[in-house]
Amino acid sequence: MQRFLGNLHLHSRESQASQHHAVAGTKDMRVPNLIELCKQGDRAAQKSLFDTLAPKMFSVCLRYMGDRAAAEDVLQDGFITLFTKLDTYSGEGPFEGWARKIFVNTALMSLRKTDALSLSDDIDIARGVGDGVPTPVQSLGYKELMKLIAQLPTGFRTVFNLYVLEGYSHKEIAEALGISENTSRSQLRRARMMLQDRIKKE
Amino acid sequence: MLEDKFTELDQLFRSVIEGAEEQVPSGLWSSISDHLDALIAPLAGAAGVAGASAVASSTSTSASTAGATGTAASGAGTAATGAGTAVSGAATAASASHIVTAVVVSTLAVGTGVGSYFILNRSEEPVPEPSHVIEVVEPVPEEMPADTIDFVTAIRRVSPPVQPEPPAAEPDPVQPEALEVVEPVRERVPSRTSRPRPEKQPRVPEAKYRTFSFDLHLVPEFAGIRSGADPAAVMAYNPLAVDRQVEILQDEKSRFKMPVSRGIGLRFYLSRRWSVGTGVNYTKQERSFSGSYALVNPDGTRQKSTPARFTNEQVYVGVPLTAYFDIVQAPKWNVYAYGGGMFEKCLHDRYRAEARNGKGIHYLRQDVKGIQASLNLGAGLEYKIFDPVGIYVAPGLRYHLPRNQLNTMWSDQPLRFHAEFGVRLAW
Numbered sequence: 001m002q003r004f005l006g007n008l009h010l011h012s013r014e015s016q017a018s019q020h021h022a023v024a025g026t027k028d029m030r031v032p033n034l035i036e037l038c039k040q041g042d043r044a045a046q047k048s049l050f051d052t053l054a055p056k057m058f059s060v061c062l063r064y065m066g067d068r069a070a071a072e073d074v075l076q077d078g079f080i081t082l083f084t085k086l087d088t089y090s091g092e093g094p095f096e097g098w099a100r101k102i103f104v105n106t107a108l109m110s111l112r113k114t115d116a117l118s119l120s121d122d123i124d125i126a127r128g129v130g131d132g133v134p135t136p137v138q139s140l141g142y143k144e145l146m147k148l149i150a151q152l153p154t155g156f157r158t159v160f161n162l163y164v165l166e167g168y169s170h171k172e173i174a175e176a177l178g179i180s181e182n183t184s185r186s187q188l189r190r191a192r193m194m195l196q197d198r199i200k201k202e
Numbered sequence: 203m204l205e206d207k208f209t210e211l212d213q214l215f216r217s218v219i220e221g222a223e224e225q226v227p228s229g230l231w232s233s234i235s236d237h238l239d240a241l242i243a244p245l246a247g248a249a250g251v252a253g254a255s256a257v258a259s260s261t262s263t264s265a266s267t268a269g270a271t272g273t274a275a276s277g278a279g280t281a282a283t284g285a286g287t288a289v290s291g292a293a294t295a296a297s298a299s300h301i302v303t304a305v306v307v308s309t310l311a312v313g314t315g316v317g318s319y320f321i322l323n324r325s326e327e328p329v330p331e332p333s334h335v336i337e338v339v340e341p342v343p344e345e346m347p348a349d350t351i352d353f354v355t356a357i358r359r360v361s362p363p364v365q366p367e368p369p370a371a372e373p374d375p376v377q378p379e380a381l382e383v384v385e386p387v388r389e390r391v392p393s394r395t396s397r398p399r400p401e402k403q404p405r406v407p408e409a410k411y412r413t414f415s416f417d418l419h420l421v422p423e424f425a426g427i428r429s430g431a432d433p434a435a436v437m438a439y440n441p442l443a444v445d446r447q448v449e450i451l452q453d454e455k456s457r458f459k460m461p462v463s464r465g466i467g468l469r470f471y472l473s474r475r476w477s478v479g480t481g482v483n484y485t486k487q488e489r490s491f492s493g494s495y496a497l498v499n500p501d502g503t504r505q506k507s508t509p510a511r512f513t514n515e516q517v518y519v520g521v522p523l524t525a526y527f528d529i530v531q532a533p534k535w536n537v538y539a540y541g542g543g544m545f546e547k548c549l550h551d552r553y554r555a556e557a558r559n560g561k562g563i564h565y566l567r568q569d570v571k572g573i574q575a576s577l578n579l580g581a582g583l584e585y586k587i588f589d590p591v592g593i594y595v596a597p598g599l600r601y602h603l604p605r606n607q608l609n610t611m612w613s614d615q616p617l618r619f620h621a622e623f624g625v626r627l628a629w
Contacts, residue, residue, distance in 0.1 A: 041242070043235060050231055055223035062224060069474060072227050079234050084241065145218050164212045165219060192208045199211075 035095065039086045046083055053096070054079070057103045059146075063161055064107035066150040078106040104166060108176075111154060140199065148195055156191035163188050229532055236533045411474045411531065412628050417594070419624030421463040421483070437498070438553055438566035447498040448566050450512065450553060456489040467522070467624075475528040483520040483544070488513065495555050495564070510555040510564075518574065520546035526582075536584040540596070546574040576602045582622070590627045597621040 037045030057078065061071040082102050089098050149157055158177070162168045163184075168176070170184040177184070436450040467481035491514075496507035524542030548570035555564045580598020587593065602616040 041238075043238075046238070047231060047235070050234065054226040054230070056221060058224040058226050059219070059222045063219065072230065075226075076230055076234055076237075080237050080241075083234075083238060140214065140218070142218050142222050145215055149215075149219075164215055192211055195215075196208070196211055 035086065035089065038083060050079060053099055056096070057099065060100060060103050061107055063146060063149050063165070064104065064158065065110065066152075066154065066157060070110065074103065074107045074110050077110070078103040081106060100166075104162075108158070111158065148198055151198070152191055152194060156187055156194065159184055159187040160191040160195075229530070233533060411471070412477070412528075413471050415467075415469040415477075415626050415628035417467045417469075417481075417624045417626035419465055419467065419622045421465070421485075421620050421622045423461045423463065423600075423618050423620040436553075436568060438495075438568045440564060441567050448495050448564075449498050449504060449507075450493060450495050450555070450566070451507070452491045452493040452512075453509075454492050456491045456514075459488040459490075461485055461487045463520075463620075465520075465522075469526065475531070477526045477528070479522070479524045479526060479540075479542075481522055483518075483522060483546075485518045485520065485546070487516045487518070490514070495566070508555075508561065509558045511558065512556075513554045514552070515554075516551045516570065517549045518546040519549055520544045520574075522578075524578075534586050536586070536592070536594075537581070538584070539581045540598070541577075541579045543575060543577050544600075546576070548574070572605060574602060574605060576600050580622075584626060586628075590629055592626050592628060593624070594626050595621060595623050 034045050034049055038049050054075065058071065058075050061074040061078065062068065065071040065074055082099055085102070089095065149160070152160065159173060162173050162176070163170070170181045170188070173179075173184045174181045179187075438448050438450055440446060440448060463483050463485035465481050465483035467479050469477045469479035471477040491512055492509070493512055494507040494509045495512075497505040499505065522542060522544040524540050526538050526540045528536060528538045530537040551568040551570045553566040553568070555566060557563070578598050578600040580596055582594055582596030584592050584594035598620060600618050600620055602618070604616065
């Protein structure tokens, strides 16, 4: 069960997405060499990889953790894990996808460890879907959407991230988090409802 | 289907957020770099120790490769042995760093059951026997309000199967353990405390922020020592004859010795960057001047005055209260700003009068009552020599609040510039 996120066959949507947003063609060819250098501990190569990956991965960490300080910690831990476990990257699939899984996993571990999931807040917020101030559609840029995600209770946010943005199925999410598929579906539904609620629709 | 109406919402989020980039906090890379260094350094030493194996140097290359991949794939505790032999075999510097990385990987894997818990399976195989897993999970009551609570408790219970995985470390042997772990979900008892917490072994020297620090410091006070006006006539007394007052007059401006305050400080962190501190300071102020003294009769008239050379010493004990804000927190450096106040009490104010005519030395006293309060503001720069010891310098300004008692050295120049030099132990 716990291995599944690693075993996961990337949802086709995710593969497309990461390739669409992934480094450009020529850079793809350079990446494998860069990885080799990183594996050997070449610090300059590692920094170069960091510079390429960090901005995207920080965005990923932010949307899981919801707050900046925690996201920075996850980003740091994630990179340390990435560099020390670089040997396990087999070369199959895009590197960015592999890297992203590390950060998602690190974020999930951190969420579990820090016990930041405060139950009462979740209940109150969950019950009170509809007390958020709706965001006008015009202002829905990256910043606003990230803020909306951060405002979700942790459970909703995690499932939303995993399903909508990472592309896992409910079955896969259920196995990863140790919940039932129905719980996963209901978390997602309520996350969407809350988001919808906060986005004003004309 | 119900979910169809959310397609637009999903699309909105996906289109904007997927692949988006954020500004990376500065200093993060150096932090990561330091951690990577810290991981490799002690292990390089350990590798030397582990090099008692019989692996011949001729097989070092193949052994090292096998060792590296072996440890990476297994992530098991006993793989350290394999890495150990690989390390000993490959004494050649060329592949040394690669081997060390392998050792690092395996050691991390050893130290972190949880790390390997999420480790990506290289073969990218489909989940082994998922049906078993689901079967056990489903009894987690559907009747439980599909609420974040269950989700939360469930997340909490998701635990690493067992801390060190079986040496074979094939995906299959893990399965039975996965089942065992999922079972307790029924109990609804937080199992966190009973779960092995391997990651508490610092798999990485954790970037924990400070909680507490203790320092010893010296604070020389610059500027503001050349005073404009000296205290007017000072009425002192001989401690041996307290009822007889002695008037001290100055002929010239005081010459001040640079006051150096000493103290200890304690600092408690309230959050990542904010901390408050207190401590105890001891300050001695000294000045000297030429003047004269005269005994004062009970009716107020003066007796004959005697010229003398005077030195005046005031000793203060103070308790500061300061708030600090850490602006830069790097592994070796810390830059902070601080502001606060201090309350000081004068312990004694002594005069030593040495009569010019050789008529003797008199010790006189004055009582300085009350508390001297001051405000200060400054910034500090700290360098960590080795954990937890660091040295620092913190220049700042101090303003002494006016008091009724004028007979202190601060009344004429209340605003002063100082710098605190110290040694700080921080945890």
